[in-house]
Amino acid sequence: MLTKEENELITRVGRGTPGGELLRRYWFPVGYLRDLTDENPTKIVRLLGEDLVLFRDKSGRVGLIADHCSHRGASLLYGRVEERGIACAYHGWLYDVQGNCLECPAEPAGSMFHLTVKHPAYPVQQFIGMYWAYLGPLPAPEIPKYDVWSRMDGTRSLLLQPRLDCNWVQPMENSIDPAHLQILHQELAFRGRTPASTTRGFTDDVETFEFYETSYGLMKKRTYKNGFADEHPLVFPNILRQGNGTQIRVPIDDTHTRPFFVRFHPSPDGSIVEQADKDIPVTFIEPYKTPDAPHPVGRFDMLKDVQAQDHMAWETQGPVVDRSVERLATTDRGIVMYRQMLKREIERVQQGHDPKGVIRDLDHEMIDTNLLAAIEEMRIGLGRRPAEIVQR
Ligand code: FES
Ligand SMILES: [Fe+2]
Structure with a gap:
């Protein structure tokens, strides 16, 4: 038997919870290689209570970023992938796999505003036919060789x-x-x-x-x-x-x-x-x-x-x-x-x-x-x- 508090401690998975912080020390499979294709280069992923989008840009890099765009929250599942990353379908803010914002197209010419935007992004690895994600503090550990x-x-x-x-x-x-x-x-x-x-x-x-x-x-x-x-x-x-x-x-x-x-x-x-x-x-x-x-x-x-x-x-x-x-x-x-x-x-x-x-x-x-x-x-x-x- 556990107290209600102990039960919460070991079961909660959210960011900032004790159990959630433990889980954020491990890699987890989130999808299969076949999930990302040229026709469907994005996939929604919910992991540890976070809504994320897995995507492959046209340079072949795979990223995992927060679903809701840093601008005003539209889903990046519908983003357009291009060579440099994924562009939100709503106003085109462009993110690379590290979550750097490379462009905010509707801002005035010469604006450096995009440099102030950092979108949540997590490391992804391809391993034994799956994409694996790590949501914890960097540097990420290795996927163990079981x-x-x-x-x-x-x-x-x-x-x-x-x-x-x-x-x-x-x-x-x-x-x-x-x-x-x-x-x-x-x-x-x-x-x-x-x-x-x-x-x-x-x-x-x-x-x-x-x-x-x-x-x-x-x-x-x-x-x-x-x-x-x-x-x-x-x-x-x-x-x-x-x-x-x-x-x-x-x-x-x-x-x-x-x-x-x-x-x-x-x-x-x-x-x-x-x-x-x-x-x-x-x-x-x-x-x-x-x-x-x-x-x-x-x-x-x-x-x-x-x-x-x-x-x-x-x-x-x-x-x-x-x-x-x-x-x-x-x-x-x-x-x-x-x-x-x-x-x-x-x-x-x-x-x-x-x-x-x-x-x-x-x-x-x-x-x-x-x-x-x-x-x-x-x-x-x-x-x-x-x-x-x-x-x-
Ligand atoms: S909501 Fe994504 S660019 Fe505006
Ligand atoms: Fe069983």
Whole structure:
């Protein structure tokens, strides 16, 4: 249980809030390479409660700037891109990717007024088929070389889940919640087995749950009665590494979240594969709710797949779950550890330090989240174990 103040502290994403300042130390994916084309060179992005426009100018530079023009607020989504940047459609104020105003066309000849205008702009990087944004203080850190994102001995694929109508901490707490798999996913994740009791699901397969801190986050571990154990890393602050992929939960604002998936597919013989960013396939998942509206208007299709069940659990907790009225039990120990870590890292930021997972060395070593072991489990598990290969 948290007080209302503690709940606010860890869940709010806006600029100037403690949680929002923590999140402004990390890079987030905001779109795919295919989102910007010559025909459609702009895309609206809402990230950490800020409305932004991603654009590519005719020189090929990509920028991320505040949506509302510094002049009188028209949307720059409708701006005209040109060689030097993007010109607001209303009166033509021209901005480059750094937010410098290069021209205010209707001002008198020789006016230097445009030099006094600075439009909010943020760094963008292209990486593994996506555009990534950083909204924090400069200089920006590096995008960490997690194994799923940076191994070269295979290919990657991308997948975009439907928007979550809830705060980003809810899916993250699920990442460190090992008890739900055997109950919530009992119909879909256990390959046709029928549980003796739908209340208990496959809970009795499990011997113990354990949690421990790692250099990059937290680990949850299930040990089964048949001797098998599985481990799923939570990569701090907003990523689950599960199976061969990472699920990156990108906070749109306080009450909406966008899950970006990146998956790694090892080459059969371990050889290096040259996969161009533009060739990384992207899959878009349709909404799990009908209609696509927050609970209780939108109804989840609970047997569609495991992710639909998870989205149901996270969203129906509420836009921001009230943690002052919950009743934590013994299996929620990992959730307590995650909240303590959030609070600890928020304090580190407040003291002027980099929080966990921020890396500034461009040449840092690849970060091993034990991906290959997870992939091997998926491979040898086929036909040998009951259903634990489909871990969520
Ligand atoms: S509102 Fe953009 S130039 Fe006037
Ligand atoms: Fe789940």
